[in-house]
Amino acid sequence: MTELLAPRRMVELEVDGRPVRVFEGDTLLDACAKVGIDTPTLCYGETLRPANVCRVCVVEIAEGRVLAPACSRKAEDGMQVRTDSDRVRLSRKLVLELLASSVDLSTTPVASEYLARYDAEPTRFGPPAPPSQDRDRARAGRHAVPDGRTAATVHQPVKVDNELYVRDYSKCILCYKCVDACGEQHQNTFAIHVAGRGFDARISTELDTPLPESACVYCGNCIQVCPTGALMFRSEHELREAGDWREDDQTVTETTCPYCGVGCSLELHVQDNRIVKVTSPPDHDVTLGNLCVKGRFGFDHVF
Structure with missing residues:
Protein backbone atom coordinates (compact mmCIF):
# COMPACT_ATOMS: atom_id res chain seq x y z
CA MET A 1 0.00 0.00 0.00
CA THR A 2 1.41 3.35 -1.06
CA GLU A 3 1.86 5.84 1.75
CA LEU A 4 0.48 9.27 0.98
CA LEU A 5 2.80 12.18 1.68
CA ALA A 6 1.50 15.18 3.57
CA PRO A 7 1.10 18.30 1.41
CA ARG A 8 3.91 20.81 1.72
CA ARG A 9 3.10 23.95 3.67
CA MET A 10 3.49 27.36 2.07
CA VAL A 11 5.33 30.24 3.71
CA GLU A 12 4.79 33.92 2.98
CA LEU A 13 7.50 36.58 2.96
CA GLU A 14 8.44 39.87 1.31
CA VAL A 15 11.26 40.31 -1.17
CA ASP A 16 12.08 43.93 -1.96
CA GLY A 17 8.62 44.89 -0.75
CA ARG A 18 6.85 42.35 -2.94
CA PRO A 19 4.85 39.53 -1.30
CA VAL A 20 5.77 36.02 -2.38
CA ARG A 21 4.64 32.54 -1.35
CA VAL A 22 6.99 29.56 -1.64
CA PHE A 23 6.98 26.02 -0.33
CA GLU A 24 8.40 25.39 3.11
CA GLY A 25 12.02 24.32 2.65
CA ASP A 26 12.59 26.53 -0.39
CA THR A 27 15.47 28.98 -0.21
CA LEU A 28 15.57 32.74 -0.50
CA LEU A 29 17.11 32.20 -3.93
CA ASP A 30 13.95 30.34 -4.93
CA ALA A 31 11.83 33.20 -3.57
CA CYS A 32 13.87 35.77 -5.48
CA ALA A 33 13.51 33.79 -8.69
CA LYS A 34 9.75 33.54 -8.19
CA VAL A 35 9.40 37.34 -8.30
CA GLY A 36 11.84 37.67 -11.20
CA ILE A 37 14.88 38.95 -9.32
CA ASP A 38 18.18 37.91 -10.92
CA THR A 39 20.42 37.06 -7.97
CA PRO A 40 24.13 36.69 -8.84
CA THR A 41 25.65 33.29 -8.08
CA LEU A 42 29.00 31.63 -8.77
CA CYS A 43 29.34 28.62 -6.46
CA TYR A 44 25.67 27.63 -6.64
CA GLY A 45 24.62 24.67 -8.78
CA GLU A 46 21.06 23.44 -9.25
CA THR A 47 22.11 19.80 -9.00
CA LEU A 48 24.42 20.22 -5.97
CA ARG A 49 23.94 21.12 -2.33
CA PRO A 50 24.87 24.76 -1.63
CA ALA A 51 28.50 25.17 -0.55
CA ASN A 52 28.13 28.78 0.68
CA VAL A 53 31.62 29.84 -0.35
CA CYS A 54 31.45 32.60 -2.97
CA ARG A 55 29.07 34.87 -0.97
CA VAL A 56 28.00 36.72 -4.12
CA CYS A 57 24.33 35.89 -3.52
CA VAL A 58 24.04 37.47 -0.07
CA VAL A 59 20.85 39.33 0.83
CA GLU A 60 19.76 41.44 3.78
CA ILE A 61 17.08 40.21 6.16
CA ALA A 62 15.27 42.74 8.34
CA GLU A 63 16.71 42.77 11.87
CA GLY A 64 19.40 40.33 10.78
CA ARG A 65 22.87 40.84 12.20
CA VAL A 66 24.72 39.62 9.13
CA LEU A 67 23.94 39.18 5.46
CA ALA A 68 22.59 35.74 4.53
CA PRO A 69 23.50 33.58 1.52
CA ALA A 70 20.33 33.35 -0.54
CA CYS A 71 21.34 29.99 -2.03
CA SER A 72 21.05 28.15 1.30
CA ARG A 73 19.00 30.27 3.73
CA LYS A 74 15.53 28.80 4.02
CA ALA A 75 12.55 31.07 3.52
CA GLU A 76 10.50 31.68 6.66
CA ASP A 77 7.10 33.18 7.35
CA GLY A 78 7.16 36.94 7.76
CA MET A 79 10.71 37.47 6.46
CA GLN A 80 11.47 40.85 4.94
CA VAL A 81 14.30 40.44 2.45
CA ARG A 82 16.21 43.15 0.59
CA THR A 83 18.32 42.14 -2.38
CA ASP A 84 19.60 45.51 -3.58
CA SER A 85 20.27 47.58 -0.46
CA ASP A 86 23.46 49.60 -0.08
CA ARG A 87 24.78 46.99 2.32
CA GLY A 126 46.42 45.39 -7.37
CA PRO A 127 46.94 44.33 -10.98
CA PRO A 128 44.67 41.61 -12.35
CA ALA A 129 45.75 37.99 -12.58
CA PRO A 130 47.67 37.48 -15.85
CA PRO A 131 46.00 35.58 -18.73
CA SER A 132 46.91 31.99 -19.47
CA GLN A 133 49.66 32.62 -22.02
CA ASP A 134 51.56 34.86 -19.61
CA ARG A 135 51.29 32.33 -16.82
CA ASP A 136 52.60 29.59 -19.07
CA ARG A 137 55.77 31.62 -19.53
CA ALA A 138 56.19 32.17 -15.81
CA ARG A 139 59.17 30.33 -14.43
CA ALA A 140 57.55 29.36 -11.10
CA GLY A 141 54.31 27.69 -10.18
CA ARG A 142 53.72 29.92 -7.15
CA HIS A 143 54.14 33.57 -6.39
CA ALA A 144 54.93 35.32 -3.16
CA VAL A 145 52.35 37.46 -1.41
CA PRO A 146 53.26 40.40 0.84
CA ASP A 147 53.45 38.45 4.11
CA GLY A 148 55.68 35.75 2.66
CA ARG A 149 53.03 33.07 2.17
CA THR A 150 52.30 31.60 -1.25
CA ALA A 151 49.21 31.41 -3.37
CA ALA A 152 49.23 28.08 -5.16
CA THR A 153 46.17 28.69 -7.35
CA VAL A 154 47.44 31.81 -9.11
CA HIS A 155 50.19 32.28 -11.70
CA GLN A 156 50.63 28.59 -12.45
CA PRO A 157 50.87 26.93 -15.86
CA VAL A 158 47.88 25.20 -17.39
CA LYS A 159 47.97 21.47 -16.62
CA VAL A 160 47.73 19.55 -19.92
CA ASP A 161 48.44 15.94 -19.00
CA ASN A 162 45.77 14.00 -20.87
CA GLU A 163 43.90 14.06 -24.17
CA LEU A 164 40.46 14.92 -22.79
CA TYR A 165 40.54 18.00 -20.59
CA VAL A 166 42.86 20.59 -19.12
CA ARG A 167 43.09 22.14 -15.67
CA ASP A 168 43.79 25.86 -15.30
CA TYR A 169 43.65 26.40 -11.55
CA SER A 170 44.56 30.07 -11.83
CA LYS A 171 40.90 30.44 -12.84
CA CYS A 172 39.69 28.45 -9.83
CA ILE A 173 37.59 30.28 -7.22
CA LEU A 174 37.48 27.26 -4.88
CA CYS A 175 33.73 26.89 -5.20
CA TYR A 176 34.00 23.12 -4.42
CA LYS A 177 31.54 22.23 -7.16
CA CYS A 178 34.01 19.92 -8.89
CA VAL A 179 34.82 18.26 -5.56
CA ASP A 180 31.13 17.70 -4.83
CA ALA A 181 30.45 16.36 -8.35
CA CYS A 182 33.38 13.96 -8.08
CA GLY A 183 32.41 12.95 -4.54
CA GLU A 184 29.32 11.61 -2.82
CA GLN A 185 26.82 13.93 -4.48
CA HIS A 186 27.36 12.56 -7.99
CA GLN A 187 30.21 10.35 -9.13
CA ASN A 188 31.55 8.85 -5.88
CA THR A 189 35.05 8.63 -7.34
CA PHE A 190 36.71 11.04 -4.87
CA ALA A 191 39.61 11.68 -7.24
CA ILE A 192 39.95 15.34 -6.20
CA HIS A 193 39.58 17.39 -3.06
CA VAL A 194 40.80 20.61 -1.49
CA ALA A 195 44.42 20.40 -0.36
CA GLY A 196 46.30 22.92 1.77
CA ARG A 197 44.98 25.71 3.94
CA GLY A 198 44.64 29.46 3.71
CA PHE A 199 46.58 30.93 0.78
CA ASP A 200 47.83 27.45 -0.08
CA ALA A 201 44.32 25.98 -0.51
CA ARG A 202 43.88 24.41 -3.93
CA ILE A 203 42.05 21.66 -5.79
CA SER A 204 44.27 18.60 -6.03
CA THR A 205 44.30 14.91 -6.82
CA GLU A 206 45.09 12.47 -4.03
CA LEU A 207 48.70 13.03 -2.90
CA ASP A 208 48.98 15.51 -5.79
CA THR A 209 49.56 12.70 -8.28
CA PRO A 210 49.34 13.40 -12.05
CA LEU A 211 45.76 13.10 -13.26
CA PRO A 212 46.36 9.99 -15.44
CA GLU A 213 47.72 8.20 -12.36
CA SER A 214 44.89 9.31 -10.06
CA ALA A 215 41.49 7.75 -9.40
CA CYS A 216 39.90 9.97 -12.08
CA VAL A 217 37.56 8.06 -14.41
CA TYR A 218 37.29 10.96 -16.88
CA CYS A 219 33.53 11.31 -16.61
CA GLY A 220 33.97 15.06 -17.04
CA ASN A 221 31.22 15.87 -14.55
CA CYS A 222 33.62 18.29 -12.86
CA ILE A 223 33.87 20.21 -16.15
CA GLN A 224 30.08 20.32 -16.38
CA VAL A 225 29.71 22.14 -13.05
CA CYS A 226 32.83 24.37 -13.17
CA PRO A 227 31.63 28.00 -13.38
CA THR A 228 34.92 29.64 -14.43
CA GLY A 229 36.55 27.48 -17.09
CA ALA A 230 39.24 26.26 -14.72
CA LEU A 231 38.30 22.80 -16.02
CA MET A 232 37.84 22.74 -19.77
CA PHE A 233 37.60 20.35 -22.70
CA ARG A 234 41.00 20.11 -24.35
CA SER A 235 39.31 20.75 -27.70
CA GLU A 236 37.88 24.03 -26.38
CA HIS A 237 41.19 24.99 -24.77
CA GLU A 238 43.12 24.48 -27.99
CA LEU A 239 40.59 26.47 -30.01
CA ARG A 240 40.74 29.31 -27.47
CA GLU A 241 44.54 29.30 -27.55
CA ALA A 242 44.41 29.54 -31.35
CA GLY A 243 41.89 32.38 -31.14
CA ASP A 244 39.32 30.30 -33.01
CA TRP A 245 36.74 29.60 -30.29
CA ARG A 246 33.50 31.10 -31.66
CA GLU A 247 30.69 30.23 -29.28
CA ASP A 248 28.20 32.50 -31.05
CA ASP A 249 28.69 30.50 -34.26
CA GLN A 250 28.13 27.13 -32.61
CA THR A 251 24.98 25.07 -32.84
CA VAL A 252 23.75 22.84 -30.03
CA THR A 253 21.93 19.63 -30.93
CA GLU A 254 20.25 17.51 -28.28
CA THR A 255 20.32 13.77 -28.77
CA THR A 256 20.44 10.51 -26.82
CA CYS A 257 23.73 8.81 -26.02
CA PRO A 258 24.13 5.68 -28.21
CA TYR A 259 26.56 3.75 -26.01
CA CYS A 260 24.14 1.98 -23.64
CA GLY A 261 20.50 1.76 -22.65
CA VAL A 262 20.45 4.27 -19.79
CA GLY A 263 19.13 7.01 -22.05
CA CYS A 264 21.45 9.89 -21.13
CA SER A 265 20.68 13.13 -22.94
CA LEU A 266 23.57 14.78 -24.81
CA GLU A 267 24.03 18.34 -26.05
CA LEU A 268 26.45 18.34 -28.97
CA HIS A 269 28.23 21.69 -29.41
CA VAL A 270 29.23 21.96 -33.07
CA GLN A 271 31.55 24.48 -34.69
CA ASP A 272 32.66 24.31 -38.34
CA ASN A 273 30.82 20.99 -38.71
CA ARG A 274 32.85 19.46 -35.87
CA ILE A 275 31.78 18.48 -32.36
CA VAL A 276 33.91 20.58 -30.00
CA LYS A 277 32.37 19.52 -26.67
CA VAL A 278 29.48 17.58 -25.15
CA THR A 279 27.30 18.63 -22.24
CA SER A 280 24.11 17.30 -20.70
CA PRO A 281 21.11 19.35 -19.53
CA PRO A 282 21.13 19.68 -15.71
CA ASP A 283 17.35 19.33 -15.54
CA HIS A 284 17.31 15.95 -17.28
CA ASP A 285 15.62 13.41 -15.00
CA VAL A 286 18.11 10.66 -15.89
CA THR A 287 21.48 12.39 -15.96
CA LEU A 288 21.09 15.61 -13.95
CA GLY A 289 23.88 16.85 -16.22
CA ASN A 290 26.12 13.85 -15.49
CA LEU A 291 27.67 11.54 -18.08
CA CYS A 292 30.29 8.81 -18.26
CA VAL A 293 33.56 9.00 -20.18
CA LYS A 294 31.92 7.57 -23.31
CA GLY A 295 29.05 10.02 -23.38
CA ARG A 296 31.20 13.03 -22.51
CA PHE A 297 34.26 12.40 -24.65
CA GLY A 298 33.48 9.58 -27.08
CA PHE A 299 32.55 11.71 -30.05
CA ASP A 300 35.63 11.49 -32.27
CA HIS A 301 33.98 8.82 -34.42
CA VAL A 302 31.30 11.30 -35.56
CA PHE A 303 32.06 13.00 -38.87
Whole structure:
Protein backbone atom coordinates (compact mmCIF):
# COMPACT_ATOMS: atom_id res chain seq x y z
CA MET A 1 0.00 0.00 0.00
CA THR A 2 1.41 3.35 -1.06
CA GLU A 3 1.86 5.84 1.75
CA LEU A 4 0.48 9.27 0.98
CA LEU A 5 2.80 12.18 1.68
CA ALA A 6 1.50 15.18 3.57
CA PRO A 7 1.10 18.30 1.41
CA ARG A 8 3.91 20.81 1.72
CA ARG A 9 3.10 23.95 3.67
CA MET A 10 3.49 27.36 2.07
CA VAL A 11 5.33 30.24 3.71
CA GLU A 12 4.79 33.92 2.98
CA LEU A 13 7.50 36.58 2.96
CA GLU A 14 8.44 39.87 1.31
CA VAL A 15 11.26 40.31 -1.17
CA ASP A 16 12.08 43.93 -1.96
CA GLY A 17 8.62 44.89 -0.75
CA ARG A 18 6.85 42.35 -2.94
CA PRO A 19 4.85 39.53 -1.30
CA VAL A 20 5.77 36.02 -2.38
CA ARG A 21 4.64 32.54 -1.35
CA VAL A 22 6.99 29.56 -1.64
CA PHE A 23 6.98 26.02 -0.33
CA GLU A 24 8.40 25.39 3.11
CA GLY A 25 12.02 24.32 2.65
CA ASP A 26 12.59 26.53 -0.39
CA THR A 27 15.47 28.98 -0.21
CA LEU A 28 15.57 32.74 -0.50
CA LEU A 29 17.11 32.20 -3.93
CA ASP A 30 13.95 30.34 -4.93
CA ALA A 31 11.83 33.20 -3.57
CA CYS A 32 13.87 35.77 -5.48
CA ALA A 33 13.51 33.79 -8.69
CA LYS A 34 9.75 33.54 -8.19
CA VAL A 35 9.40 37.34 -8.30
CA GLY A 36 11.84 37.67 -11.20
CA ILE A 37 14.88 38.95 -9.32
CA ASP A 38 18.18 37.91 -10.92
CA THR A 39 20.42 37.06 -7.97
CA PRO A 40 24.13 36.69 -8.84
CA THR A 41 25.65 33.29 -8.08
CA LEU A 42 29.00 31.63 -8.77
CA CYS A 43 29.34 28.62 -6.46
CA TYR A 44 25.67 27.63 -6.64
CA GLY A 45 24.62 24.67 -8.78
CA GLU A 46 21.06 23.44 -9.25
CA THR A 47 22.11 19.80 -9.00
CA LEU A 48 24.42 20.22 -5.97
CA ARG A 49 23.94 21.12 -2.33
CA PRO A 50 24.87 24.76 -1.63
CA ALA A 51 28.50 25.17 -0.55
CA ASN A 52 28.13 28.78 0.68
CA VAL A 53 31.62 29.84 -0.35
CA CYS A 54 31.45 32.60 -2.97
CA ARG A 55 29.07 34.87 -0.97
CA VAL A 56 28.00 36.72 -4.12
CA CYS A 57 24.33 35.89 -3.52
CA VAL A 58 24.04 37.47 -0.07
CA VAL A 59 20.85 39.33 0.83
CA GLU A 60 19.76 41.44 3.78
CA ILE A 61 17.08 40.21 6.16
CA ALA A 62 15.27 42.74 8.34
CA GLU A 63 16.71 42.77 11.87
CA GLY A 64 19.40 40.33 10.78
CA ARG A 65 22.87 40.84 12.20
CA VAL A 66 24.72 39.62 9.13
CA LEU A 67 23.94 39.18 5.46
CA ALA A 68 22.59 35.74 4.53
CA PRO A 69 23.50 33.58 1.52
CA ALA A 70 20.33 33.35 -0.54
CA CYS A 71 21.34 29.99 -2.03
CA SER A 72 21.05 28.15 1.30
CA ARG A 73 19.00 30.27 3.73
CA LYS A 74 15.53 28.80 4.02
CA ALA A 75 12.55 31.07 3.52
CA GLU A 76 10.50 31.68 6.66
CA ASP A 77 7.10 33.18 7.35
CA GLY A 78 7.16 36.94 7.76
CA MET A 79 10.71 37.47 6.46
CA GLN A 80 11.47 40.85 4.94
CA VAL A 81 14.30 40.44 2.45
CA ARG A 82 16.21 43.15 0.59
CA THR A 83 18.32 42.14 -2.38
CA ASP A 84 19.60 45.51 -3.58
CA SER A 85 20.27 47.58 -0.46
CA ASP A 86 23.46 49.60 -0.08
CA ARG A 87 24.78 46.99 2.32
CA VAL A 88 24.13 44.15 -0.13
CA ARG A 89 25.59 46.02 -3.09
CA LEU A 90 28.75 46.93 -1.17
CA SER A 91 29.26 43.33 -0.06
CA ARG A 92 28.77 41.91 -3.54
CA LYS A 93 31.02 44.55 -5.03
CA LEU A 94 33.83 43.78 -2.59
CA VAL A 95 33.59 40.03 -3.15
CA LEU A 96 33.75 40.47 -6.91
CA GLU A 97 36.69 42.86 -6.65
CA LEU A 98 38.65 40.46 -4.47
CA LEU A 99 37.94 37.56 -6.81
CA ALA A 100 38.77 39.43 -10.00
CA SER A 101 41.99 40.83 -8.54
CA SER A 102 43.31 37.38 -7.62
CA VAL A 103 41.76 34.98 -10.14
CA ASP A 104 41.59 35.02 -13.94
CA LEU A 105 37.85 35.41 -14.66
CA SER A 106 38.27 35.81 -18.42
CA THR A 107 36.34 32.59 -19.17
CA THR A 108 33.71 33.04 -16.45
CA PRO A 109 30.57 33.76 -18.52
CA VAL A 110 28.81 35.99 -15.97
CA ALA A 111 31.86 37.80 -14.58
CA SER A 112 31.83 40.88 -16.82
CA GLU A 113 28.08 41.37 -16.27
CA TYR A 114 28.41 41.15 -12.49
CA LEU A 115 31.44 43.46 -12.38
CA ALA A 116 29.56 46.08 -14.39
CA ARG A 117 26.34 45.67 -12.38
CA TYR A 118 28.09 46.48 -9.10
CA ASP A 119 30.62 49.00 -10.43
CA ALA A 120 33.41 46.75 -9.20
CA GLU A 121 36.99 47.98 -9.58
CA PRO A 122 39.34 45.01 -9.05
CA THR A 123 42.40 47.18 -9.71
CA ARG A 124 41.93 48.69 -6.24
CA PHE A 125 43.53 45.50 -4.92
CA GLY A 126 46.42 45.39 -7.37
CA PRO A 127 46.94 44.33 -10.98
CA PRO A 128 44.67 41.61 -12.35
CA ALA A 129 45.75 37.99 -12.58
CA PRO A 130 47.67 37.48 -15.85
CA PRO A 131 46.00 35.58 -18.73
CA SER A 132 46.91 31.99 -19.47
CA GLN A 133 49.66 32.62 -22.02
CA ASP A 134 51.56 34.86 -19.61
CA ARG A 135 51.29 32.33 -16.82
CA ASP A 136 52.60 29.59 -19.07
CA ARG A 137 55.77 31.62 -19.53
CA ALA A 138 56.19 32.17 -15.81
CA ARG A 139 59.17 30.33 -14.43
CA ALA A 140 57.55 29.36 -11.10
CA GLY A 141 54.31 27.69 -10.18
CA ARG A 142 53.72 29.92 -7.15
CA HIS A 143 54.14 33.57 -6.39
CA ALA A 144 54.93 35.32 -3.16
CA VAL A 145 52.35 37.46 -1.41
CA PRO A 146 53.26 40.40 0.84
CA ASP A 147 53.45 38.45 4.11
CA GLY A 148 55.68 35.75 2.66
CA ARG A 149 53.03 33.07 2.17
CA THR A 150 52.30 31.60 -1.25
CA ALA A 151 49.21 31.41 -3.37
CA ALA A 152 49.23 28.08 -5.16
CA THR A 153 46.17 28.69 -7.35
CA VAL A 154 47.44 31.81 -9.11
CA HIS A 155 50.19 32.28 -11.70
CA GLN A 156 50.63 28.59 -12.45
CA PRO A 157 50.87 26.93 -15.86
CA VAL A 158 47.88 25.20 -17.39
CA LYS A 159 47.97 21.47 -16.62
CA VAL A 160 47.73 19.55 -19.92
CA ASP A 161 48.44 15.94 -19.00
CA ASN A 162 45.77 14.00 -20.87
CA GLU A 163 43.90 14.06 -24.17
CA LEU A 164 40.46 14.92 -22.79
CA TYR A 165 40.54 18.00 -20.59
CA VAL A 166 42.86 20.59 -19.12
CA ARG A 167 43.09 22.14 -15.67
CA ASP A 168 43.79 25.86 -15.30
CA TYR A 169 43.65 26.40 -11.55
CA SER A 170 44.56 30.07 -11.83
CA LYS A 171 40.90 30.44 -12.84
CA CYS A 172 39.69 28.45 -9.83
CA ILE A 173 37.59 30.28 -7.22
CA LEU A 174 37.48 27.26 -4.88
CA CYS A 175 33.73 26.89 -5.20
CA TYR A 176 34.00 23.12 -4.42
CA LYS A 177 31.54 22.23 -7.16
CA CYS A 178 34.01 19.92 -8.89
CA VAL A 179 34.82 18.26 -5.56
CA ASP A 180 31.13 17.70 -4.83
CA ALA A 181 30.45 16.36 -8.35
CA CYS A 182 33.38 13.96 -8.08
CA GLY A 183 32.41 12.95 -4.54
CA GLU A 184 29.32 11.61 -2.82
CA GLN A 185 26.82 13.93 -4.48
CA HIS A 186 27.36 12.56 -7.99
CA GLN A 187 30.21 10.35 -9.13
CA ASN A 188 31.55 8.85 -5.88
CA THR A 189 35.05 8.63 -7.34
CA PHE A 190 36.71 11.04 -4.87
CA ALA A 191 39.61 11.68 -7.24
CA ILE A 192 39.95 15.34 -6.20
CA HIS A 193 39.58 17.39 -3.06
CA VAL A 194 40.80 20.61 -1.49
CA ALA A 195 44.42 20.40 -0.36
CA GLY A 196 46.30 22.92 1.77
CA ARG A 197 44.98 25.71 3.94
CA GLY A 198 44.64 29.46 3.71
CA PHE A 199 46.58 30.93 0.78
CA ASP A 200 47.83 27.45 -0.08
CA ALA A 201 44.32 25.98 -0.51
CA ARG A 202 43.88 24.41 -3.93
CA ILE A 203 42.05 21.66 -5.79
CA SER A 204 44.27 18.60 -6.03
CA THR A 205 44.30 14.91 -6.82
CA GLU A 206 45.09 12.47 -4.03
CA LEU A 207 48.70 13.03 -2.90
CA ASP A 208 48.98 15.51 -5.79
CA THR A 209 49.56 12.70 -8.28
CA PRO A 210 49.34 13.40 -12.05
CA LEU A 211 45.76 13.10 -13.26
CA PRO A 212 46.36 9.99 -15.44
CA GLU A 213 47.72 8.20 -12.36
CA SER A 214 44.89 9.31 -10.06
CA ALA A 215 41.49 7.75 -9.40
CA CYS A 216 39.90 9.97 -12.08
CA VAL A 217 37.56 8.06 -14.41
CA TYR A 218 37.29 10.96 -16.88
CA CYS A 219 33.53 11.31 -16.61
CA GLY A 220 33.97 15.06 -17.04
CA ASN A 221 31.22 15.87 -14.55
CA CYS A 222 33.62 18.29 -12.86
CA ILE A 223 33.87 20.21 -16.15
CA GLN A 224 30.08 20.32 -16.38
CA VAL A 225 29.71 22.14 -13.05
CA CYS A 226 32.83 24.37 -13.17
CA PRO A 227 31.63 28.00 -13.38
CA THR A 228 34.92 29.64 -14.43
CA GLY A 229 36.55 27.48 -17.09
CA ALA A 230 39.24 26.26 -14.72
CA LEU A 231 38.30 22.80 -16.02
CA MET A 232 37.84 22.74 -19.77
CA PHE A 233 37.60 20.35 -22.70
CA ARG A 234 41.00 20.11 -24.35
CA SER A 235 39.31 20.75 -27.70
CA GLU A 236 37.88 24.03 -26.38
CA HIS A 237 41.19 24.99 -24.77
CA GLU A 238 43.12 24.48 -27.99
CA LEU A 239 40.59 26.47 -30.01
CA ARG A 240 40.74 29.31 -27.47
CA GLU A 241 44.54 29.30 -27.55
CA ALA A 242 44.41 29.54 -31.35
CA GLY A 243 41.89 32.38 -31.14
CA ASP A 244 39.32 30.30 -33.01
CA TRP A 245 36.74 29.60 -30.29
CA ARG A 246 33.50 31.10 -31.66
CA GLU A 247 30.69 30.23 -29.28
CA ASP A 248 28.20 32.50 -31.05
CA ASP A 249 28.69 30.50 -34.26
CA GLN A 250 28.13 27.13 -32.61
CA THR A 251 24.98 25.07 -32.84
CA VAL A 252 23.75 22.84 -30.03
CA THR A 253 21.93 19.63 -30.93
CA GLU A 254 20.25 17.51 -28.28
CA THR A 255 20.32 13.77 -28.77
CA THR A 256 20.44 10.51 -26.82
CA CYS A 257 23.73 8.81 -26.02
CA PRO A 258 24.13 5.68 -28.21
CA TYR A 259 26.56 3.75 -26.01
CA CYS A 260 24.14 1.98 -23.64
CA GLY A 261 20.50 1.76 -22.65
CA VAL A 262 20.45 4.27 -19.79
CA GLY A 263 19.13 7.01 -22.05
CA CYS A 264 21.45 9.89 -21.13
CA SER A 265 20.68 13.13 -22.94
CA LEU A 266 23.57 14.78 -24.81
CA GLU A 267 24.03 18.34 -26.05
CA LEU A 268 26.45 18.34 -28.97
CA HIS A 269 28.23 21.69 -29.41
CA VAL A 270 29.23 21.96 -33.07
CA GLN A 271 31.55 24.48 -34.69
CA ASP A 272 32.66 24.31 -38.34
CA ASN A 273 30.82 20.99 -38.71
CA ARG A 274 32.85 19.46 -35.87
CA ILE A 275 31.78 18.48 -32.36
CA VAL A 276 33.91 20.58 -30.00
CA LYS A 277 32.37 19.52 -26.67
CA VAL A 278 29.48 17.58 -25.15
CA THR A 279 27.30 18.63 -22.24
CA SER A 280 24.11 17.30 -20.70
CA PRO A 281 21.11 19.35 -19.53
CA PRO A 282 21.13 19.68 -15.71
CA ASP A 283 17.35 19.33 -15.54
CA HIS A 284 17.31 15.95 -17.28
CA ASP A 285 15.62 13.41 -15.00
CA VAL A 286 18.11 10.66 -15.89
CA THR A 287 21.48 12.39 -15.96
CA LEU A 288 21.09 15.61 -13.95
CA GLY A 289 23.88 16.85 -16.22
CA ASN A 290 26.12 13.85 -15.49
CA LEU A 291 27.67 11.54 -18.08
CA CYS A 292 30.29 8.81 -18.26
CA VAL A 293 33.56 9.00 -20.18
CA LYS A 294 31.92 7.57 -23.31
CA GLY A 295 29.05 10.02 -23.38
CA ARG A 296 31.20 13.03 -22.51
CA PHE A 297 34.26 12.40 -24.65
CA GLY A 298 33.48 9.58 -27.08
CA PHE A 299 32.55 11.71 -30.05
CA ASP A 300 35.63 11.49 -32.27
CA HIS A 301 33.98 8.82 -34.42
CA VAL A 302 31.30 11.30 -35.56
CA PHE A 303 32.06 13.00 -38.87
